Amino acid sequence: MDSSKQSTFEVSNLRVVRNGNEILKSISFHAAPGELIGLLGPSGSGKSTLMRSLLGVQAITGGFARILESAAGSPSLRGRLGYMAQSSAVYLDLTVEENIRYFAGVLVQSSSEVARVIDVVALNSFSHRLVSSLSGGERARVSLGVALLGSPPVLILDEPTVGLDPILRRDLWRTFDDLAKTGATVIVSSHVMDEAARCARLLLLRDGTLLFDGTPSSLLAASNASGYDEAFERLIEGDR
């Protein structure tokens, strides 16, 4: 990465220790506006902890994380980071529209923004249905809709495509790509290595260590592998 470029993220030697276990071990990377970054790694590799550290809701043990030129967790960042957690983190006993309207109100967004976001996540026909009556994929779209409110310059999306059918996954990745093209920095985590091909840049995480930071094609070239699963396996073997 060219660190002289304006950075959205600036993460340096980030360490997180929880209950005596080192979850993240000296992670460093930069990210620029307009990047679509895939944070890939198996379950338990520290992806969610890294994302929560960037959001400022996870205490950092060492190093630092700066987002939009403020320390992670700064009050000035609240509302400027769109966040989608692994759980849907929306109210099941509210309708789609009531959920989006509430979060829009907290962010001081207009009712036209509520309508725009419902349209972007293609939930118009479900807007008056309770979230509890929706499928997992539809709930994920409600959660994504909340993250998109106000078109934040940074989107942190934790496993947004888990359990979705291939068509919906493809559509969501197109949405992420479109968002990055508008200048937003989008970081998307996944434990499915096949999703690597959809990202402009990959961060591969294993056991709290950043194994790789580069483009999908450079990953395949560096590991001399034909597929992303194989590339990841070779990286792990090389790391041992």
Next chain:
Amino acid sequence: MSLRRTLLTTRRILEQLRHDPRTLALLLLVPTALVGLLAWSLINHPGAFDSVGPKLLGVFPLIVMFLVTSVITLRERTVGTLERLFTLPLTKADFVAGYAIAFGALALVQSLLVSVLSYTWYGLAHQGVPWRISMVALCAGLLGTAFGLALSAVAHTEFQAVQFMPAFILPQLLLCGLVIPVSQLPSVLRGIADVLPMTAAVHAISPLKSNQYYVGQFAIMLAYIFAALIVGAGTLRRVTK
């Protein structure tokens, strides 16, 4: 703190309850039905309901609001909505005040419903002033809400939240004067009972006391409400370790 965000949170909680008729029935109809059941069971004992009934108006709202608030707030913590809210410009005070206003409004409706039915259909002939009894019921509801908010931080599951009822509420129920008058308790227990919020609720309903006495009982309840709300806000963590 933002009044706008607080009221948005209040509206959101009331909308959630509107979609959940069972919880709404638990909040509004169950206390009314229980007091009615008591009145019916004492129908052959003239004057008994006039003595016991009003005290329950200070007890039921506390128990019901405690149960509902502790479970709903715990759900906010466990499903991730609280964490999401804390990445937004919503303060802890907005969140806690939003809950207090929403459940306070419900406690008010609940207290009016129980009081009106008690004085009319159930035949209550209590010498206390009806508006004071309604105020006690409102304070009891707010006490339950505030304690529910505070104690939900200690529970990890909804089952654990419900377990606080026998540990936290039942001792107060035994000491508040419903089972045996507080004045007849052993001196150590009397000293404890005199400063418990549920005892203050029952005392504030007792007829024929001085204004100073009633002010003292309301002061005890309000002190507990504010202390529990502050503790409740303090237990909300923006950052986990």
